[in-house]
Amino acid sequence: MEEPMSDDAQVEVKVPYDERAETALLGDCLSDDKKSSCYLQTKTEIAADDFYLTEHVDIARAIEAVVSSGKRADPVTVGAELTKQGKLDSVGGYAYLQKLIDLHYTDADSGTYADIIKDMARRRSIARATRDVYEQSFNLAIPLSSLREALSQVLVDGSETRSRKMFDSCQEELTRVVDREKLKEERESSPRSRIKALDEIIDRFRPERLGILAGAPSTGKSSLAGWIVLKNAASDRHIPCGFVSLEMPEGEVLQRLVAGEAGVENGEIDRPNVSDQTLKAYQTALNTLSSLPVYIVDSTRCQATEDEVLNMVQLMAVVDGCKLIVVDYLQLIHSTKGNVTRAEELSRLAARLKTTAVRLGVYILAVSQVSREAVKQGNALTMQDLKDSSGLEQAADDIILLSEADGSTDERGILLCIVDKHRSGKRGRCGVEFDKQHQTWSSTGGAPALEEGKHDRA
Numbered sequence: 001m002e003e004p005m006s007d008d009a010q011v012e013v014k015v016p017y018d019e020r021a022e023t024a025l026l027g028d029c030l031s032d033d034k035k036s037s038c039y040l041q042t043k044t045e046i047a048a049d050d051f052y053l054t055e056h057v058d059i060a061r062a063i064e065a066v067v068s069s070g071k072r073a074d075p076v077t078v079g080a081e082l083t084k085q086g087k088l089d090s091v092g093g094y095a096y097l098q099k100l101i102d103l104h105y106t107d108a109d110s111g112t113y114a115d116i117i118k119d120m121a122r123r124r125s126i127a128r129a130t131r132d133v134y135e136q137s138f139n140l141a142i143p144l145s146s147l148r149e150a151l152s153q154v155l156v157d158g159s160e161t162r163s164r165k166m167f168d169s170c171q172e173e174l175t176r177v178v179d180r181e182k183l184k185e186e187r188e189s190s191p192r193s194r195i196k197a198l199d200e201i202i203d204r205f206r207p208e209r210l211g212i213l214a215g216a217p218s219t220g221k222s223s224l225a226g227w228i229v230l231k232n233a234a235s236d237r238h239i240p241c242g243f244v245s246l247e248m249p250e251g252e253v254l255q256r257l258v259a260g261e262a263g264v265e266n267g268e269i270d271r272p273n274v275s276d277q278t279l280k281a282y283q284t285a286l287n288t289l290s291s292l293p294v295y296i297v298d299s300t301r302c303q304a305t306e307d308e309v310l311n312m313v314q315l316m317a318v319v320d321g322c323k324l325i326v327v328d329y330l331q332l333i334h335s336t337k338g339n340v341t342r343a344e345e346l347s348r349l350a351a352r353l354k355t356t357a358v359r360l361g362v363y364i365l366a367v368s369q370v371s372r373e374a375v376k377q378g379n380a381l382t383m384q385d386l387k388d389s390s391g392l393e394q395a396a397d398d399i400i401l402l403s404e405a406d407g408s409t410d411e412r413g414i415l416l417c418i419v420d421k422h423r424s425g426k427r428g429r430c431g432v433e434f435d436k437q438h439q440t441w442s443s444t445g446g447a448p449a450l451e452e453g454k455h456d457r458a
């Protein structure tokens with residue numbers, strides 16, 4: 001039996017922060033001309049408020065102000081900014097700015113310090129948010145459903161919506177587009193399909209968007225979604241990605257990813273006569289994959305509801321820092337409301353996924369089935385073929401459709417990939433090749449033709 005929770009259990013609690021990482025990063029920003037905006041440029045996006053100590057938050061804000069005015073951050077410029085804000089004395093004066101430089105390591109690694117600071121900031125934010133729900137959970141007047149809702153809401157930062165004068169953002173946009181280095185960085189750190197021909201159309205999976213990946217059964221939707229997750233996590237930026245699997249158990253997803261990485265046939269590892277060479281390749285691939293920032297929720301044993309799936313997505317974004325999250329697949333999300341049609345339900349789900357993507361600043365790639373009629377006809381798909389809902393079409397920013405093309409075999413899928421919706425971007429089509437045995441994906445030259453008798457309805 002589970003031990004009852006003691007009310008007066010004394011747990012030593014220390015607020016999570018790392019003073020050394022904070023001083024090292026600030027010292028690094030103030031010491032080196034080239035790195036004068038160091039923490040603003042690291043792969044980990046951190047902001048002044050991610051520092052814990054008040055004096056460090058103030059110094060970081062002053063650095064940001066100096067850098068955004070186009071000046072180099074050093075003790076003189078940052079000290080002047082702090083004086084202007086009336087904060088120089090409270091941070092410890094010029095002496096403290098100089099101390100930060102003295103404490104700074106000559107071969108400082110800003111990225112690692114930024115990672116530590118972000119990690120600590122996330123922990124504090126989770127602790128703050130969950131503490132309130134923890135306290136509410138003892139109040140029996142608050143219904144369980146409200147507690148669940150509160151728990152899911154508190155994990156989402158920035159849900160507040162305020163209006164602002166639109167053209168105030170012009171200056172920010174101007175700064176963004178003029179700073180080519182930053183733009184390049186933004187681009188390179190964004191998730192992409194990692195299939196050249198498809199990337200040429202869709203460019204990248206931008207934050208705050210919802211994409212739908214649809215196709216007939218067994219065309220390879222789950223496999224492609226898994227490939228995208230894996231390749232982004234394995235890219236030199238190691239972009240954290242999540243996979244909410246409602247269809248395939250975790251072991252099966254893993255086997256497919258490992259097969260591709262190892263270059264062995266999917267499923268071969270389970271055969272009794274598997275060769276030593278295959279075993280070795282499989283083990284090596286497992287070792288490589290184990291270090292990648294790929295997160296998975298296996299939701300195949302219980303039928304996850306809409307709220308549960310949204311919670312999983314939120315946790316992956318907030319706790320694991322995922323930038324791209326796959327939900328495989330929409331039609332398997334359990335229905336809980338008896339009085340609405342499935343189409344209405346899916347529309348609402350898609351709209352909630354879109355809002356979640358916006359609030360969390362992530363890209364959600366939702367896998368979807370297409371209608372039975374579309375599968376029967378076998379023609380090139382259009383977005384009207386999405387199963388059960390025109391609401392999916394409306395909520396999605398991007399819609400990617402896979403149709404089997406001429407030349408497909410049991411081992412090799414040749415697919416016509418149509419980007420039928422692409423918000424603020426071009427639409428288009430390309431050919432992708434699916435090596436089914438190894439579960440890998442690549443571009444074909446040009447867009448392939450459909451089988452004879454099938455129609456292209458573009």
Ligand SMILES: Nc1ncnc2c1ncn2[C@@H]1O[C@H](COP(=O)(O)OP(=O)(O)OP(=O)(O)O)[C@@H](O)[C@H]1O
Pocket residue numbers: 215216217218219220221222223224247265266267410411436437438
């Ligand atoms: N070792 C293998 N050799 C050949 N084909 C394989 C092998 N392993 C898997 N496949 C094929 O790879 C494809 C995987 O498709 P996948 O499950 O990704 O499609 P899907 O579109 O997500 O399907 P569903 O509609 O069932 O969700 C299937 O066609 C399967 O038959």
